[in-house]
Amino acid sequence: MFAPPRTVVRREAGLYALEQALQRRGFEHVAGADEAGRGACAGPLVAAAAILPAGKRGEVPGLADSKLLTAAARERVYDEVVARALAWSVMIIPPTEVDARGLHVCNLAAMRRALASLTVRPDYVLTDGFPVDGLGVPGLAVWKGDRVAACVAAASVLAKVTRDRLMVELHDKFPDYGFAVHKGYITDEHSAALLRHGPCTEHRFSYVNVAAASGRVNVPPRARRPVPAPVPSLFDVSVTEPLLLPVAAEGTVGVASGEQPQPSPSVGEDEAMEGETR
Numbered sequence: 353m354f355a356p357p358r359t360v361v362r363r364e365a366g367l368y369a370l371e372q373a374l375q376r377r378g379f380e381h382v383a384g385a386d387e388a389g390r391g392a393c394a395g396p397l398v399a400a401a402a403i404l405p406a407g408k409r410g411e412v413p414g415l416a417d418s419k420l421l422t423a424a425a426r427e428r429v430y431d432e433v434v435a436r437a438l439a440w441s442v443m444i445i446p447p448t449e450v451d452a453r454g455l456h457v458c459n460l461a462a463m464r465r466a467l468a469s470l471t472v473r474p475d476y477v478l479t480d481g482f483p484v485d486g487l488g489v490p491g492l493a494v495w496k497g498d499r500v501a502a503c504v505a506a507a508s509v510l511a512k513v514t515r516d517r518l519m520v521e522l523h524d525k526f527p528d529y530g531f532a533v534h535k536g537y538i539t540d541e542h543s544a545a546l547l548r549h550g551p552c553t554e555h556r557f558s559y560v561n562v563a564a565a566s567g568r569v570n571v572p573p574r575a576r577r578p579v580p581a582p583v584p585s586l587f588d589v590s591v592t593e594p595l596l597l598p599v600a601a602e603g604t605v606g607v608a609s610g611e612q613p614q615p616s617p618s619v620g621e622d623e624a625m626e627g628e629t630r
Contacts, residue, residue: 367502368411370494374476375406381438383474384503385484387589388418388511390455394529394536394552394561397450399462400510402433402440404503405474413564415505416514417498433506439472440506442514451577453557460484466507480504481497526552570614 371382387399404410412432414425423428434440443462443567450458463484467477477484478501484491497504516535523532529545529552536542536554538561546555546565554560557576563569568576 365430365501367415367505367612370478370488371404372547373504379476379490380406381472381475382478382501382503383439383467383476384478384480384497384505384506384507385467385469386480386498386500386504386511387459387463388508388515389536390459391538392556392557393538393562394447394531394542395514395522396447397445397455397458397462397509398515398518399441399445399459399466400440400442400464400507400514401466401470402506403438403470403474403511404436405438410502412436412445412502412506414511415502417496417505419498421509421515426509426513429509433509436507439470440510441466441469442510443469444514444518447554447556448577451573456482456557474630478504480508494587503560511621524553525552528552576615 359401374382376389381403383401383403385401387397387401388393391395404412414421414429414432416429418426436580437561443466445458445462453461460482463479463482464486467474467484467487474487474489477487477489478497479491479493481493481495483493494500494504498508499505517542519531519535522536523530528549530541531554534542543561546561550565551557551562555566557563557568558573558621560569563573563576566576
């Protein structure tokens with residue numbers, strides 16, 4: 353019996369090397385998925401998925417890991433991704449769901465839904481860091497995937513820009529916290545505002561620093577919100593006005609909420625959430 357031919361990843365192709373190697377093996381549509389907001393203690397968790405076309409059209413000018421780009425560069429790359437992608441989607445999980453179900457569970461659910469919402473069915477899926485099951489197609493979790501695979505970097509930019517826009521809008525609603533500056537991440541300015549004003553409804557009460565500021569440290573992590581919000585069915589709300597996203601038939605934006613709670617695996621990079629271990 354002959355062994356199957358090896359898949360050669362050509363380094364000279366740079367960020368596009370992995371996708372091109374998969375396409376040479378017959379996986380025409382390679383989707384990437386990533387998230388933004390895992391380490392924040394306020395605001396939503398946002399996941400995105402994207403499929404870039406093969407060839408020159410799929411080579412996005414300036415594309416890189418969203419964390420390596422300036423805000424202005426991310427906006428330019430975002431527009432290019434939306435214009436060039438065969439399909440893209442974004443899913444938003446509010447902080448109430450992060451508190452109720454756990455960060456890692458929400459992270460995987462959001463990426464799964466973003467991938468399932470693509471209008472072009474992927475032949476292969478690349479995800480950043482965490483494997484995502486239940487997709488019905490082969491996939492690979494890639495360490496630092498947003499720096500290795502173009503489709504994952506594209507998803508990273510979609511998620512980051514969407515979340516940043518949401519946090520700027522939340523700053524207008526909750527001006528005491530400086531969301532427009534730190535985007536809900538834990539900074540000295542944010543920590544001082546938490547101590548001064550206490551948490552608002554957009555904070556994640558399952559995070560230790562928020563629980564301490566709320567005076568509810570002794571309450572179980574999943575039950576720290578003073579007034580539980582009603583939970584609609586999963587992804588049944590379309591988001592339009594708040595996002596200021598370009599209109600594109602290939603794109604989908606949704607709100608994730610209400611999926612049945614599952615036991616949470618280890619959180620990994622985020623150590624701020626109480627009750628979650630590596």
